[in-house]
Amino acid sequence: MQLKFDQDSLNVTMPWCAYGHVSMLEKWAHELKAIHQSEDPSFKAWRLTGRAVMIAHPDKNKPLELVSKAAYEAEMNFVAISAEKFVDCVINNKVPAKKSPALIYVPQGEWSAHYEKPTDKPEHIKKFRRSLQTYLEDISPKLGLVFVTSGDSYDNLDSDLRAVGAFDRRFNVSDLTIEEKGTRFLNAVGVDLCDKTLLDHPAKVGKLIVDEFGSLRRQRLISLSMQRRAHRESRNLNFDDLVYFSVFGGGETDHPQETNPEVLKRIAIHEAGHAVVAVLDSDFMNIPDYAGIVSSTSFGGLVTDSFAFNLSHAGHIKFKDVLHRIRVMLAGRVAEAVALGPENVSFCGARSDLVQASAWAKDVVSRYGFGYNYGKVNPKALNLLVIDETPTASESAFIEKECRRLLNRLYNEAESILVANKVLLESLADLLVQRKALTQQELLSAFASMRATQIN
Structure with a gap:
């Protein structure tokens, strides 16, 4: 059985640079073309260019396109077969492609899997692995058949297959920046x-x-x-x-809106809380790219971070950045309590925020070794026992206690910001009720105008 894939989606006429960091695959395609177009291709030439090759790529869907592109550039046929057919061809010494030369793409499967014990390995897989090197050696150089598989790492293949004469050439494709x-x-x-x-x-x-x-x-x-x-x-x-x-998202809808003024005001206060803490807690570095109370099927309002702000921390996030992120997540619930009173907060409205905040708090404590009060009392406060597997009962109890304390600390810090800027919070909520959505530039202008009014 051959794999099905959409040929129309494989635009093999695109230049190599459009596929990312794949110059080594471009060179390989030139090698393949030179060998199969020579008058008398040798076994040695095919062995050196690779009879069985792996492409390690961070995007699992991309290698199929890359193999198709390499076949096109090498002027070879492109064939995709199933893992089961590959095993059958090797065991029974069959040729899997009707036309040659050909690049033959094989997805990973039982044939490539790791087995903890030799006794776990099925008999047909044992036979396949015993036969593979001889099978590849016996392919006539004039046929020009090359097998290619893919994964995110060469280690995906069992060590039996990572050997000279088997899958002995690999291309590691770096992800795009x-x-x-x-x-x-x-x-x-x-x-x-x-x-x-x-x-x-x-x-x-x-x-x-x-x-x-x-x-x-x-x-x-x-x-x-x-x-x-x-x-x-x-x-x-x-x-x-x-x-x-x-x-x-990309769906097209009329966005049916909340019409109850009381509910609309509460949603606006919630989103304004996120926005005010995002801006003030970051010293105007994290100005949301969007703040709105336009509803969708999954939310009544939403505030994003500044994508430029997130970009500036990508790859080197600091402890204080994580604390800022959690404060912003908690700020919607805090804002409702500050502006409307604790008993008038929405019962369900903050759940998704709290789920995210809780997940981050657990990471802070269990994965990265910070205590709930790290940096506040003793910068060297120790919590260096991180969890690398399922936590024990005592570890779970410690994590839960520390997380609750951390979330309580950050809730109080977000509350201090919003209590001190309650007029700004309510003014922004009123503007959201009036305008429904604000861009980053509109938010920046609104903050500048409201703060100037407060000062005067």
């Missing part, structure tokens, strides 16, 4: 449709799409949604358009 992912996305949208807020900040674009649309499949859908918006509204796209899709 955040900036390169942003550039790829903008190219997919069409640079002619984008304004400077997008084109001048590819890294910020990359951070947003990686955080909000992790897979390339989703990114392609959003790029098409962006194109549709540009066409429908006859204008160039800006970063705020991309933020909109990060908030609401």
Whole structure:
């Protein structure tokens, strides 16, 4: 049985640079072409270029495209077979491709798996592994058959297969940088449709799409949604358009709105709380790219971080950054209590915030070795016993106690910010009720105007 895949999605005519950091695969394709087009290809030449090859790639969906591209450039046939057929061909000495030369893609499966004990290994897999090297050696050089598999690491293959004469060549493909992912996305949208807020900040674009649309499949859908918006509204796209899709996704809806004034005001206070703490607790570095009370199927309102702020910390986040993040998560519940009174907070409205805050608190304590009061009383306060597996009962009890204390500490700190800036909180909530949604620039202007009014 052959694997099914969408040939139309494999655009093999794209230049190699469009596939990322794959110059070594480009060179390999030239090697393959030179060998199979020579008058008398030798066994040694095929052995050196690799009879069985692995591509290690961080995106599990990408290697199939890369093998197809290599086959196209090497002027070879491209065949994808199942793991089961590969085993059958090796055991029974069959040729899996009707046309040659060919690059034959094989997904991992039983044939490549690790087995803890030799007795766990099925008999047909033992026979397959005993036969593989001889099978590869016996393939006629004139046929030009090369097998390729893929995974995120060479270690995916059992050590039996990582041997000379088996899968003895590997290509490690590095992931694209955040900036390169942003550039790829903008190219997919069409640079002619984008304004400077997008084109001048590819890294910020990359951070947003990686955080909000992790897979390339989703990114392609959003790029098409962006194109549709540009066409429908006859204008160039800006970063705020991309933020909109990060908030609401690519689905098209009327966004039915809450009409109860009391509920709407509570939602506005909740979201204003997130925004005020995000801005003031970061000294105006984390100005949300979006704050709104426009509802969707999954929320009544939403405040994002500043994607530029998150980008500035990517890869080197500090302890204080995590504390800031948790304060912002808790700030919605805090704001409702400060402005409306503790008994008038929404019963369900803060649940998702609390789930996220709790997860971060558990990471702080159990995975990264910080105590609830780290840096407050004794900067060297010890909690260095981190959990690397299922915690014991005593460890679980300690983690729970520390997390509760940490969340209580950060709740109180967020409360201090909002009590001291209650007028600003309520003014921003009123503006959200009036405007429904604010961009980063509108938020910045609102903060400047409200603070100037307070001072005067």
